[in-house]
Amino acid sequence: MTDLRIPRGQTATLDRVDGHLRIGNHATVQSSNVKGVVVTGRVYLEGKAYVNGNLECDSVESESFLSEHREINVGGQRARLDLIGRYTHLEVNGNLTVHKQLSVSHSVEVKGAITASDIDVGGKIEADAVKCSRIRVGGRTEVKGMFEAESVDVGGKVEAGPVKIGDLNVGGEAEVDGGSITGNIRVGGRFISKSKLEFGELLVYGKGALAGGSKGRKVSAFGKLEADGDLISDVIEAGGIIEIKGDCHAQHVEIGGKLEVSGSLYVSERIEGVGSAEVEGNVETAHLKVSGKLEADRITAKEDADVSGKIEVDHGLKAAQVTVRSGSRCEGVLIGERVEVGKSADLSYGGWGKWGVGAMTRVDDIYAKEAIIGAMSTAGRIFANKITLEQSSSAWQVTYTDELKIAQGAGVSEQPRKVENLPKSPF
Numbered sequence: 001m002t003d004l005r006i007p008r009g010q011t012a013t014l015d016r017v018d019g020h021l022r023i024g025n026h027a028t029v030q031s032s033n034v035k036g037v038v039v040t041g042r043v044y045l046e047g048k049a050y051v052n053g054n055l056e057c058d059s060v061e062s063e064s065f066l067s068e069h070r071e072i073n074v075g076g077q078r079a080r081l082d083l084i085g086r087y088t089h090l091e092v093n094g095n096l097t098v099h100k101q102l103s104v105s106h107s108v109e110v111k112g113a114i115t116a117s118d119i120d121v122g123g124k125i126e127a128d129a130v131k132c133s134r135i136r137v138g139g140r141t142e143v144k145g146m147f148e149a150e151s152v153d154v155g156g157k158v159e160a161g162p163v164k165i166g167d168l169n170v171g172g173e174a175e176v177d178g179g180s181i182t183g184n185i186r187v188g189g190r191f192i193s194k195s196k197l198e199f200g201e202l203l204v205y206g207k208g209a210l211a212g213g214s215k216g217r218k219v220s221a222f223g224k225l226e227a228d229g230d231l232i233s234d235v236i237e238a239g240g241i242i243e244i245k246g247d248c249h250a251q252h253v254e255i256g257g258k259l260e261v262s263g264s265l266y267v268s269e270r271i272e273g274v275g276s277a278e279v280e281g282n283v284e285t286a287h288l289k290v291s292g293k294l295e296a297d298r299i300t301a302k303e304d305a306d307v308s309g310k311i312e313v314d315h316g317l318k319a320a321q322v323t324v325r326s327g328s329r330c331e332g333v334l335i336g337e338r339v340e341v342g343k344s345a346d347l348s349y350g351g352w353g354k355w356g357v358g359a360m361t362r363v364d365d366i367y368a369k370e371a372i373i374g375a376m377s378t379a380g381r382i383f384a385n386k387i388t389l390e391q392s393s394s395a396w397q398v399t400y401t402d403e404l405k406i407a408q409g410a411g412v413s414e415q416p417r418k419v420e421n422l423p424k425s426p427f
């Protein structure tokens with residue numbers, strides 16, 4: 001093996017180096033053929049290095065070349081400060097292939113594609129495309145085309161075309177043109193996917209935006225996330241604000257802040273939370289347990305609906321079992337096999353804001369096999385086989401087939417009616 005050094009400021013025309021190549025500050029490597037320069041060993045950078053053509057090597061490493069002495073004033077006394085640091089820059093006018101590690105202290109600029117195992121850049125990296133196992137950049141990463149990596153860790157900002165990434169960790173901002181991020185996405189500032197993205201777990205602390213049709217395992221937003229169209233995610237946690245401009249499909253939804261859906265919300269397992277949800281279309285789920293405010297055109301829960309707070313539904317709420325907790329307000333018809341209004345608050349679950357313990361519970365019409373109106377509760381019309389009005393409760397009208405119990409102090413505005421058959425529920 002023969003090592004080669006290009007002195008500072010000089011240009012060398014090469015095709016192959018069987019050994020290590022050391023490039024002096026402001027030196028240039030010129031390829032003697034269209035295939036480029038091949039270095040079997042390492043490439044050492046002593047400062048700013050320029051390569052005209054493709055470069056292939058075992059690894060790229062930086063060396064410190066900055067040594068400077070400065071006089072400073074500290075508390076009226078002059079002192080000498082020795083500065084020793086690294087400022088290395090690699091510029092390749094072609095493709096860069098590094099079989100092992102690409103390590104540059106300041107910046108890398110490649111007009112073609114970068115292929116490497118590990119990439120460590122202290123400042124900024126630019127390329128038409130990147131394919132690597134792991135990349136760490138202290139400042140900024142700009143990739144015009146495909147960006148492939150198992151792990152991406154960037155302190156500042158990422159801008160990329162389509163991506164195929166495992167884990168993405170960005171301290172500032174990230175903007176990608178769709179693709180897939182199969183692991184965890186952690187972005188401290190802003191995250192944007194301009195095209196459809198398949199993701200693992202997306203955690204947004206600041207602001208986030210997803211293209212319509214994006215799909216993932218988990219979304220957690222403590223800032224604000226916007227989906228410009230349909231969104232599919234196994235788990236959705238709205239700790240801050242999530243706005244979905246389309247339909248939303250999930251297995252589990254937890255609302256701590258605010259969820260807005262311009263389409264319908266389909267949740268196969270459970271919706272729960274203490275925040276606010278506004279759904280322009282329908283809500284469908286197996287279990288519903290909310291303490292806060294929920295608005296929708298229609299709500300259907302296959303198993304049970306447990307409501308604390310306020311529900312507003314244009315065409316009603318339907319569940320096998322409906323429970324409206326003390327102090328709550330439901331606007332819209334309630335439909336269920338068993339509907340219980342005014343049940344004691346579930347204190348283990350959360351607060352109700354202005355809807356609290358001791359306040360009057362109010363619901364509109366009820367269609368059920370069994371309806372129970374608890375103390376300090378009032379209902380509109382009730383259609384049920386069995387109806388119980390507990391003390392201090394009231395209803396506007398009751399129609400039943402089997403049994404009616406009215407406790408002392410309870411009241412019905414109109415004369416109760418016993419019938420053979422009940423009218424059909426709205427849905």
